[in-house]
Amino acid sequence: MSLLKYESQQREPLVGGNKNYHQVTxxxxxxxxxxxxxLWYIGFYISVGLLLFGAYSVYREVTYGIGQWxxxxxxxxxxxxxxxxxxxxxxxxxxxxxxILLLFRQGWRTGVNRAAEAMTIFAVMCAGQFPIWHMGxxxxxxxxxxxxxxxxxxxxxxxxxxxxxVFAISTYFTVSLLFWYSGLLPDLATVxxxxxxxLRKLLYGVASFGWTGSTKHWQRHESLSLVLAxxxxxxxxxxxxxxxxxxxxxxxxxxxxxxxxxxxxxxxIFSGFAMVQTLLIVVRKVMGLEDYITLGHIEAxxxxxxxxxxxxxxxxxxxxxIAWYGQNPYEWYAFSxxxxxxxxxxxxxxxxxxxxxxxxxxxxWSRKLRRNITVTFFMSIVVNIGxxxxxxxxxxxxxxxxFLPSSWSTYYSPSIWEIGFYLGTFGLFFTCFFLFAKYFPxxxxxxxxxxxxxxxxxxxxxxxxxxxxxxxxxYIEEVEHAH
Amino acid sequence: MAGGIKKFxxxxxxxxxxxxxxxxxxxxxxxxxxxxxxPFPIHGLDHALGLRETSIHTAGFIYAITGTTxxxxxxxxxxxxxxxxxxxxxxxxxxxxxxxxxxxxxxxxSAVGMVLTFCYLCQLSPFVKKHHFHARATDDLxxxxxxxxxxxxxxxxxxxxxxxxxxxxNIQHAETGWWIGRYDREQKLYKEEKGY
Numbered sequence: 001m002s003l004l005k006y007e008s009q010q011r012e013p014l015v016g017g018n019k020n021y022h023q024v025t026x027x028x029x030x031x032x033x034x035x036x037x038x039l040w041y042i043g044f045y046i047s048v049g050l051l052l053f054g055a056y057s058v059y060r061e062v063t064y065g066i067g068q069w070x071x072x073x074x075x076x077x078x079x080x081x082x083x084x085x086x087x088x089x090x091x092x093x094x095x096x097x098x099x100i101l102l103l104f105r106q107g108w109r110t111g112v113n114r115a116a117e118a119m120t121i122f123a124v125m126c127a128g129q130f131p132i133w134h135m136g137x138x139x140x141x142x143x144x145x146x147x148x149x150x151x152x153x154x155x156x157x158x159x160x161x162x163x164x165x166v167f168a169i170s171t172y173f174t175v176s177l178l179f180w181y182s183g184l185l186p187d188l189a190t191v192x193x194x195x196x197x198x199l200r201k202l203l204y205g206v207a208s209f210g211w212t213g214s215t216k217h218w219q220r221h222e223s224l225s226l227v228l229a230x231x232x233x234x235x236x237x238x239x240x241x242x243x244x245x246x247x248x249x250x251x252x253x254x255x256x257x258x259x260x261x262x263x264x265x266x267x268x269i270f271s272g273f274a275m276v277q278t279l280l281i282v283v284r285k286v287m288g289l290e291d292y293i294t295l296g297h298i299e300a301x302x303x304x305x306x307x308x309x310x311x312x313x314x315x316x317x318x319x320x321x322i323a324w325y326g327q328n329p330y331e332w333y334a335f336s337x338x339x340x341x342x343x344x345x346x347x348x349x350x351x352x353x354x355x356x357x358x359x360x361x362x363x364x365w366s367r368k369l370r371r372n373i374t375v376t377f378f379m380s381i382v383v384n385i386g387x388x389x390x391x392x393x394x395x396x397x398x399x400x401x402x403f404l405p406s407s408w409s410t411y412y413s414p415s416i417w418e419i420g421f422y423l424g425t426f427g428l429f430f431t432c433f434f435l436f437a438k439y440f441p442x443x444x445x446x447x448x449x450x451x452x453x454x455x456x457x458x459x460x461x462x463x464x465x466x467x468x469x470x471x472x473x474x475y476i477e478e479v480e481h482a483h
Numbered sequence: 484m485a486g487g488i489k490k491f492x493x494x495x496x497x498x499x500x501x502x503x504x505x506x507x508x509x510x511x512x513x514x515x516x517x518x519x520x521x522p523f524p525i526h527g528l529d530h531a532l533g534l535r536e537t538s539i540h541t542a543g544f545i546y547a548i549t550g551t552t553x554x555x556x557x558x559x560x561x562x563x564x565x566x567x568x569x570x571x572x573x574x575x576x577x578x579x580x581x582x583x584x585x586x587x588x589x590x591x592x593s594a595v596g597m598v599l600t601f602c603y604l605c606q607l608s609p610f611v612k613k614h615h616f617h618a619r620a621t622d623d624l625x626x627x628x629x630x631x632x633x634x635x636x637x638x639x640x641x642x643x644x645x646x647x648x649x650x651x652x653n654i655q656h657a658e659t660g661w662w663i664g665r666y667d668r669e670q671k672l673y674k675e676e677k678g679y
Contacts, residue, residue, distance in 0.1 A: 146561070175594040198667040205612075209609060213521050213626075223539050446524070
């Protein structure tokens with residue numbers, strides 16, 4: 001125990017109950033070794049059902065063309081790209097928790113990072129579906145790759161934000177996967193070493209890459225995690241920045257704004273944390289992990305939600321103000337008529353977004369509400385609806401009335417196959433998440449163990465003794481101890 | 484891969500606070516610690532064992548600049564030499580527009596390269612098997628393996644470990660390398676010799 005790891009008694013424990021190292025292993029690993037509950041099967045089959053419905057919707061779209069969706073020439077992006085941006089945004093919280101909070105040395109990340117990172121990977125998988133199937137002739141999807149081809153070679157356009165997206169999303173997915181899996185190795189080895197059945201020994205033996213826990217390996221592992229965190233931090237900011245460039249570099253009124261990158265990143269983290277809350281509130285209850293995902297964790301995440309929600313609110317108002325102050329009639333028309341006018345065709349969606357994203361999170365200024373599970377769960381859903389509408393507002397209200405009034409769109413609403421596709425990605429997401437919750441340690445076992453003696457409930461009591469000691473004497477003892 | 488079979492005195496501790504002074508004392512006595520296996524990273528243990536700092540981050544930096552140069556040189560070659568495309572009358576050498584892809588490739592090369600290097604250095608791969616001194620080294624025990632040479636008196640090492648606070652002490656003959664194997668089967672790199 002070196003001095004750096006000392007935690008003040010003022011902070012509440014991050015691991016509740018009377019735990020030792022073995023108990024931590026037992027609590028987190030044993031659900032993997034048991035048969036899943038009835039609830040798990042119900043949830044899993046519903047997810048698979050949704051996934052199949054989504055697959056059928058995609059089959060319709062591929063066979064009969066994009067016309068199966070209600071998108072038209074004016075609103076070419078519709079629900080599809082709305083869903084894309086929404087899912088990418090969801091993913092951002094996972095990286096924020098695992099990378100940025102690691103750099104900031106926030107101990108509470110250890111309880112939630114594994115599940116949040118898994119959420120990131122699954123969300124990015126879902127997000128990737130939308131631009132791919134939106135291509136229409138999806139069998140040509142490999143055209144986005146810069147490979148030497150027989151068409152010239154005619155290269156891709158490296159100056160296009162849509163191509164930047166290809167690079168950003170695929171890099172983001174790869175790096176998140178590597179980060180997540182390298183963190184999983186030691187925990188998979190834990191499952192392997194306590195496995196009783198042959199099959200489990202084989203599978204987790206293969207999956208854990210022969211991890212032994214050697215000191216040298218841990219030293220490299222720590223260094224690797226730190227550098228991957230350092231890389232992921234600008235990466236996650238770049239990803240949503242680049243997604244926002246899809247809009248911001250165009251000349252469409254309502255999209256052509258320089259505030260988009262920070263506003264999108266804040267919104268992404270905001271919606272991502274809401275999704276983490278939705279998932280973890282269920283996981284901690286169903287798997288009995290209340291000692292590891294404590295009210296303190298939920299409160300910390302709610303603080304992030306109120307912060308990022310307010311940044312988003314600030315961005316909405318700035319955007320509105322600049323639209324007026326900039327004196328561009330097209331820009332101002334998009335804001336004042338297409339959005340802020342409640343009686344315009346899509347005015348309701350703008351105000352719904354305002355309410356869900358800006359007004360409702362303000363509840364979390366109250367400590368009591370931040371620590372209330374029911375309120376948090378309800379709010380997490382509200383925020384995700386709000387953030388979906390943000391993307392819908394940006395896409396639809398900006399383009400349904402373009403520069404040419406004769407091509408103004410009639411009221412756009414999605415077709416059943418467009419909705420089906422969206423539901424299908426929910427199916428994909430939850431199918432993956434259910435499998436993850438059953439077969440993988442949902443909490444980073446090794447990381448919890450490494451903070452147990454500084455923030456575990458029983459150990460905190462012991463530390464109170466230490467606090468009474470003379471500071472100089474304590475320092476000498478601790479430093480001597482470490483070296 | 485091959486390291487040969489060696490003899491070890493293995494002591495398992497259940498508290499890292501006991502492990503630290505034990506490591507220090509064992510090294511002071513002149514015994515050679517083969518390795519210490521722990522369920523989670525223990526800060527300062529690498530220094531206590533006298534391991535040198537890892538340079539995996541330097542490798543990461545080298546991969547990163549490789550990514551940067553690959554992206555920049557490839558895009559410049561494509562747009563200025565191989566197929567100069569007029570995009571809105573803008574310059575062919577459009578450096579600002581290439582920043583995003585350059586950045587992404589920098590991160591991608593660095594991350595992938597570092598993880599592969601990590602796996603290579605630690606000999607981590609599916610179907611790789613190694614000797615595990617204690618199954619609970621990934622659960623709640625801190626396992627110290629002391630290598631025995633011809634001169635080592637194992638009795639002495641064992642009683643020394645006992646005094647240092649080890650909960651479980653035994654002698655193991657173990658292969659130090661890795662081999663291709665499965666965890667559901669007993670497989671060894673070397674045939675066990677007589678006398679062990």
